Amino acid sequence: MKTSVTKSTSIIMTWSAILILCTGMTLPSIGTANATNSIIKVQSGLVTSDSLTTGDTSNWTFAGTATSHDYYEDLQGLHIGIKAPQSGQWVNYYASHSASQPNAELFHAVVTIPDTNVPDGVSNIGLYVEGSDFIPHVGCEAYADSTGYYWVVEQSSDAGQTYTILYITQPSSTPQTQDCTIITNGSNYLKVYIGGNVVFSSTTMDLGMSTPFHTYVQDDTSSRSMHYATYSNYYSTTSENIKVTNNPSNAATVKITDSSGQVLSSASVTSGTATLNVGKYSFPLDGTINVYDSNGNNIASSPVSIYGGDIFSITNTASVSQPPTGLVATTVSSSQINLSWTAPSDDGGSPITGYKIERSTNGGTFSALVSNTASAGTLFSDTGLAASTTYTYRISAINSVGTSLVSNTSSATTNPITPTTSTLTVNTQDSDRNTITGYYTELYQNGNLVDSGYTPYTFTLNNGQTYTIDVVDYGKYEFDHWLDTGSVSANRVISISSNTQITAVYKTVPQFPTGFNATTVSSTQVNLSWSAPTDNGGSPITGYEIERSVDSGTTWNIVSSNTGSTATTFSDIGLTPNTAYTYRASAINVVGTGYASNTASATTTIQLRPITLAQPGLVVSDSLTNKTMTKDQLLANQQFWHYGGSATVNNTPYDISRDPQGFHIGVQSYNDGNWTGFYGVAPSSNATLFHAVVTTPVQTIPTANDFYENGLYVQTGSQNVNYVTCFADTGTAGTVWAVVSATGNVNGATNFNLLWYDSNPNQPLTRDCTIITNGNNYLKVYLDGNMVYTNSTLNLQMPRPLIAFLEPQTSYPGQMLYGTYKDYYSTTDENVKVTNNPSNAARVDIISPSGTVIASGAVNSGVATISIGQYHYPMAANIKVYDSGNNVIASTTNMVNMFGGDVYSVR
Known part of the structure; x- marks a missing residue:
């Protein structure tokens, strides 16, 4: 920005400050830092720095249009002084940092404006970041005129010939010395801090600033009085964030704290890295980096001096643990041995997380029984062992580094099993449950034939042993349907513990299901239903086999080999739309699969996409009824809506509040005919359609020549006050609803066009307002769902982005009148x-x-x-x-x- 910049001496009252207050937290004292984890800086984010207090200005280039200028450095900083040849003539003088800053994205300086007001013009100072072609720039500035001094964030795409104000304070409401921090990638991202508070942030801009960036501090004025701006502590860094890398696998959170333990920044660990935002602080930032696990234990800590863009790394100097000691193996039964041991006296600087347990049956060759218990417990039970067998054990400890050497070995022998005998009698029946005899039965153990005989036959067996009983096919009978306590199987496997009898029954499969039916449900589903067979073959039905054909029953495919349920319905899903399918079903019992049912067909419907x-299309919405808030709460918490108006400048009464009935704004003029107003304004956006339900409080105003206006306004986000509005106008004759467009300058609207009004008497006080516009030539307005105005050949002069106001204005001093608004939203079309x-x-x-x-x-x-x-x-x-x-x-x-x-x- 090497050219003069024309500054307005008035403030557009539709801009209000955006203040985000960051509340600190006190860090809890949980756990202790692991001394084996050290934190070191592996990459510095500092690009350039100059305290501007040393008297050495060799890193700066000085130039400008002012003929009367001065600059010098002392312990307070760099002072640049200028004055204009005559009031109203703009001149400037600047110091440009001459060092290359190819990777810098954060730029900082402490800026002091010397004037609280300038009677004969304007003084303007600030920190500027400019693209490599010296054309587009952003600035963190302060200016003073006859009304006071203001802090401003502005952006220009044409070297300051025109500019956009992104943020502005109320007059003389903030200190004259402020920390200015500008963070940008030159493309779409811009964030500005003033005094450590973020006052502007966007990720959707079109900045057009090519890299590397140029930075400079500049003094502009149109006043004949000599004044000196002061700058100190200049630096640039590669980022607003720092990274802490190489975090241990159990790291969950990284926090930066100050000397009192207050948390300055915090972030979770993802894939071993934590990224922490420190952009609002002045660098170098002296603090302590603390790393915590998920239980809140401090596993790494180190004091550091921080610049944005710094990269820190955690180094682990831990080693494997010493081995466990005092291993003891204790016999519990014929199949269980318990182990106990003492944890290592030295864990190697990393907590024990588990143990490896090895076992041997010959005392020399060990195999892993448990590779990692995943517990710091020192007890273990080994079960399912063979009786009368000696087992030898050894243990190793596991920490984050690895597995330790083995402990001492310890052995134990399982108890023997004392066998006792019982009898097992095998009977046989036919399919009608009539006793039949003389069928050959065999007893096996571990695949070896132990005994055999003809039914009824009684075997003498050892308790606690497992045997297999088989009745061999003899004549026309096949005995593999077993009945004892209700269980069945082809061959009966039994563990003997007492005298008992079992019976083998001749096998019949189920008859076929009846009444089979297929019903189309959708383009991809057919439902089937049927009745169970009249004869289950002597054994309960346990499920059904479902078959499907796509060629009218010529070939079949199994859909479900066994539904595993006695239910007589089935849903076939995932089918092809508009396709004919044929089905049949067969019943299943313990013996096997029976005969197929009748067939049924159904055709899926056409697929509905x-x-x-x-x-x-929704950009933003607010019911304006979901919170109850007082005036003080609303003014202190301007997270979305921002508030302002001429009532604050004129010092006239105003009030705002929210409750379940809506958002209320009250205004009152200080005397007849003097207009005053107050508003709530939504952030700028590229929305096209804006809506609110607007309620005006009274039908008439009692005094002549006084009026009350209340409505929804859509205005350009640029400097000039150009807008369209859907509003109610109330006077002594009653309330009239109208649509108006207006154009003007930075001080306010000057030209008004009445586009439509409702001439009917006794008009409602509440109406549904919708304004649709592209800000250029197109405008359409609906009231209560009825289109009252449309035109596509206008000259609205409202370049986007657009902002929406909910605002009452009044010239009536008799009482405070409240406009009420609810259901605000904006959409893209x-x-x-x-x-x-x-x-x-x-x-x-x-x-x-x-x-x-x-x-x-x-x-x-x-x-x-x-x-x-x-x-x-x-x-x-x-x-x-x-x-x-x-x-x-x-x-x-x-x-x-x-x-x-x-x-x-x-x-």
Whole structure:
């Protein structure tokens, strides 16, 4: 910025300060730092620095248009003094840092404005960051005029010929000395801190600043009085963040604390790295980096001196643990040995996290029983062992570094099993449960034949041993259906513990199911139903086999080999739309699969394509009824809405509050005919449609020539006060609703155009207002869902982004009158689009919950555009796509809450 900049002597009252207050936390004293983890700086983020207090100005280049100028350095900083040849003539003088800063993204200086006001002009000073071509820039500035002094953030794309104010304070409301920090990538990202508070932040800008950046401090003035701006502690760094890398695997959180333990910044650890934002602080930042695990234990800590962009690394100097001691193996039973041991006296500087347990049956060759117990416990039970067997054990400790050497060995022998005998009698029956005899049965153990005989036959067996009983096929009978305590199997496996009897029954499979039926459910599902067989073959039905054919029963494929249920229904899903399927079912019991049922066929329906939201059109919304807040609470917490107006300048009464009835703004003039107002303003955006329900408080004003206005305003975000409004105008004759456009300059609107008004008597005090505009030539306004104005050939002079105001204004001093507002929202468009329509799609309907068509649009090149600007959002509706034969071919699954600008896609 090497050219003069014209500064206005007035402040646009629609701008208000954005203050984000960062509240510190006190760090709890949890756990102790692990001395084996050290934190070292592996990369510095500092690019350039100059305290500007040494008297050495060799790193700076001085130039400018002022003929009367001066500069010098002392212990207070760099002083630049200038004055104009005559009042109103702008001159400047600057110091440009001459060092290359190719990687810098954060720039800082302490800036002091000397004047609290300038009677004969304007003085303007600040820190500026400029692209490599010396054209686009951003500035953290202070200026003073006859009304006071102000801190400002501004941006220009043409070397300051025109500029956009991104932030401005109230007059003389902040200190004259401020820390200025500008953080930018020169493309879309910009963040500015003043006095350690973020006053502007955006990730969607078009800055156009090519790298490397140039930085300079500059003094501009149009005053004839000599004044000196002061700058100190200049530096630039590569980032507003620092990184702590190489964190241990158990690291969860990294925090930076000051000497009192207050947390300055905190971040979680992801893939071994924590990224912490320190942009609001003045560098170097002296603090302590602390690393904590998920239990709040401090596992690394180190005092550091920090610059933005610094990279720190954690080094672990721990070693493997010493081995455990005092291992003892104790016999518990014939199948269990318990182990106990003492933890290592030295864990190697890293906590024990588990133990490796090894076992040997010959005392020499060990194999891993448990590779990692994942516990610091020193007890273990080894179960499922063989009786009368000696086992030898050894233990190793595990920490974050690795596995230790082994402990001492310890051995124990399991107890023997004392066998006792019992008898097992095997009987045989036919399928009608009649006793039959003389069938050959065999007894096996571990695959070896132990005994055999003809039924009924009694075996003498050892308790606690497992045997297999088999009745061999003899004549026409096959005995593999066993009955004892209700369980069945082909061959009976039994563990003998007492005298008992078991019976083998001749095998019959189930008969076929009856009444088999197939019913189409959807394009991908057919439901089946049937009745159970009249004869289950002598054994309960346990499931059904389901078969399917796509060639009318010529060939079959198994859908389910066994449903595993006695239920007589089945759903076949995942089918192909518009396809004929044939089915049959067979019953299953313990013996096997029975005969197939009759066949049944069904054809799936045509597939209905789903419609889903691909891009939301809602920019922002606030019901304005979801919080109860007082005036002081609203003014102190301007997170979204910001507040201001001429009432604060004129020192006239005003009030604001929120409750379940809406957002209330009260204003009162100090005498007849003198206008005053107050507003709530939403942040700027690229929205096209703006909405609010507006309630004006009274039907008439009692005094002649006094008026009360109340409405929704949409205004350009640039310097001039150009807007359109949907508002109520109340006087002695009553209340009239109107639509007006206005243009003006930085001081206010000067030209007004009445576009529409309602001449009817007794107009309602509450109306639903929707303003739709591109800020250029197009404007459409709805009141209570009725379009009252539309035009596409206007000259609105409202370049985007746009901002929305809820504002009452009054010239009536008799009482404070409250405007009420609720259900504010803005969207990207008045239309919705349905894209990716099938080639046979002809039209798209939006349908209300009652089935009424709300809006409709033809499909062109796969897209339907449907206007819904007259409706109140969100609008609950279904979307349906029709072909030329009026068949529904796509639909939303359920009702959707629709906003203007929504884009839906047919899948």
